[in-house]
Amino acid sequence: MLLHIQAVQKEIGKRKRYIDITGNWLNHPNDYLARILAQVVIKTLGM
Structure with a gap:
């Protein structure tokens, strides 16, 4: 699943x-925003 930041x-x-x-x-x-964006990157990379 690819999420766009x-x-x-x-x-x-x-x-x-x-x-x-x-x-x-x-x-x-x-x-706050940095944590959310980190979660998006992790989800996008499938970690």
Whole structure:
């Protein structure tokens, strides 16, 4: 099963605010989106 990362990001964007998936209101990025994208890569590679 091949998942397109941008498609996943667009779906998340429909449900969460941009700031919620890209930052944590401080000065460093949120790892929420990074974890989701890592899961997409793992699923795509069949691991």
